[in-house]
Structure formats: C-alpha cells, structure tokens
Amino acid sequence: MKTPRPNLSDMALAAGVPGAAGHTAPLAAPSRLLVKVCGMRDAVALAEVAALGPDFLGFIFAPKSPRFVGEALAPELVRALPPSIWKVGVFVNETTENMLAIAKRFGLAAVQLHGQETSAQCEELSEAGLLVMKAFSVGQAVDFVALLPYVPYCDFFLFDTKGAAPGGNGAIFDWNLLSGYNLPVPYFLAGGLGLEHAAELAVLRLPGLVGVDLNSGFETAPGVKDAGRLAQMLTQLHLSAPVL
Numbered sequence: 298m299k300t301p302r303p304n305l306s307d308m309a310l311a312a313g314v315p316g317a318a319g320h321t322a323p324l325a326a327p328s329r330l331l332v333k334v335c336g337m338r339d340a341v342a343l344a345e346v347a348a349l350g351p352d353f354l355g356f357i358f359a360p361k362s363p364r365f366v367g368e369a370l371a372p373e374l375v376r377a378l379p380p381s382i383w384k385v386g387v388f389v390n391e392t393t394e395n396m397l398a399i400a401k402r403f404g405l406a407a408v409q410l411h412g413q414e415t416s417a418q419c420e421e422l423s424e425a426g427l428l429v430m431k432a433f434s435v436g437q438a439v440d441f442v443a444l445l446p447y448v449p450y451c452d453f454f455l456f457d458t459k460g461a462a463p464g465g466n467g468a469i470f471d472w473n474l475l476s477g478y479n480l481p482v483p484y485f486l487a488g489g490l491g492l493e494h495a496a497e498l499a500v501l502r503l504p505g506l507v508g509v510d511l512n513s514g515f516e517t518a519p520g521v522k523d524a525g526r527l528a529q530m531l532t533q534l535h536l537s538a539p540v541l
C-alpha cells in the first residue's frame with residue numbers, strides 16, 4: 298500500500314514550478330521560492346513554525362545528528378500537522394525498510410537522502426509512493442554527470458555545503474557553481490542560509506532552482522527554531538520576489 302501523498306503538482310503550480318519527477322526539459326524559474334524548514338525536534342517550536350505555513354518541514358532521523366528526532370517528538374504531533382505542509386524524513390545511509398517504517402509511523406510524505414544512497418534505492422522509495430529528495434554535497438565543483446542516474450527517480454535534488462557532517466555545517470557554498478545546471482530535476486539550496494541572505498535569494502535566478510532549505514541559521518539551539526526570524530525570512534522571500 299502506497300503512502301498517501303499531498304498533491305505536488307498543485308503546490309508546485311502555486312509557486313510557479315511545473316510539477317515533480319518525470320520532466321524532460323530544464324525548468325523555468327518559479328515565481329517564488331519554496332521553503333523547507335529542516336531539523337525540527339522541539340514540540341513548541343514545531344507548532345510555531347508550522348503556523349507560518351512553510352511548504353516543507355524536515356525531521357532528521359540520523360542518530361549522529363544533534364537534531365535527531367529520537368523520542369523528542371511524538372509521532373502524533375507530526376501526523377497532526379496541516380496537510381498542506383510536506384512532512385520530510387531526513388535519513389543518512391538508512392535501509393529502505395526502516396525508512397518506510399518510520400514514514401508510516403510519523404505520517405511522512407517525503408524522504409530526503411543525505412548519504413551515499415544509490416539511484417536504485419531512490420527508485421524503491423519512489424515506487425513506495427514517497428516524494429524523494431536526494432542531497433549532494435558541494436565543494437569546489439559540481440559533478441552533474443554523477444547526478445544522471447538519479448534523474449528518473451527523484452522529485453528534487455538538494456545541494457548542501459560539503460563539510461565534516463552530512464548536513465547542517467552552517468556554511469554556504471558558491472552558488473554560481475550551479476549556473477551551468479541543465480538537468481530536468483528541480484533543486485533546493487541548503488547550507489548556512491540565514492536572514493542576511495533573504496534579499497539575495499529572493500532575486501536569485503539559477504537554472505533549476507525552486508527552493509531553499511533553512512536550518513541552523515534560524516536556531517536558538519540545535520533543533521529549536523526561532524519562529525520570529527523565520528517569519529521575517531518567509532516575508533522577505535515572498536514579498537521581494539519579482540512577478541514573472
């Protein structure tokens with residue numbers, strides 16, 4: 298039985314993004330950036346951030362992460378989030394079986410893979426009915442050829458800054474490295490994004506860019522998000538974006 302999925306096409310259309318996996322041509326720029334807030338593990342902050350209406354909320358199920366959900370959040374709290382918000386489980390080199398079990402327990406509609414997962418595993422998760430986001434670390438260059446096997450099975454890519462940890466390193470990378478992107482899978486920018494980047498991000502036009510992933514730059518402690526700063530970020534991103 299497939300996991301029930303929100304309507305990606307409707308959400309994407311509202312943001313000016315044409316759909317999910319299966320594109321055959323590079324995507325046009327969206328009218329606004331989709332927003333994913335990742336690393337949620339505090340119940341009070343979760344309620345406050347959810348009230349802001351981000352497009353995605355991410356929950357980390359990697360035990361080595363300081364934002365590991367563990368027993369911090371009851372599955373019922375995650376399942377009760379508004380259906381308009383995509384609930385994303387973030388995993389690092391986890392088995393498909395365990396990911397599907399956690400997705401069912403927490404009512405997740407999507408998985409973000411932040412390790413060395415293969416395209417075959419992406420296919421398994423997609424066939425199970427989950428939206429698939431595959432993360433790739435960026436250092437001094439991006440190997441677009443290495444992404445090709447993942448194209449048929451991923452709804453989104455996510456480009457994060459290469460560092461000591463699989464994610465959450467709190468630093469940005471050179472976004473111009475993506476200026477030559479020509480694949481049909483839309484992607485999110487991640488890595489050290491903060492309120493100071495809002496104006497630049499709102500007008501940033503890179504091929505394939507459709508969203509931003511916000512995490513450590515909006516925390517008062519690991520996994521505890523500052524809803525006030527996030528509200529400012531969402532306002533600036535949405536109001537500063539040009540009408541296309």
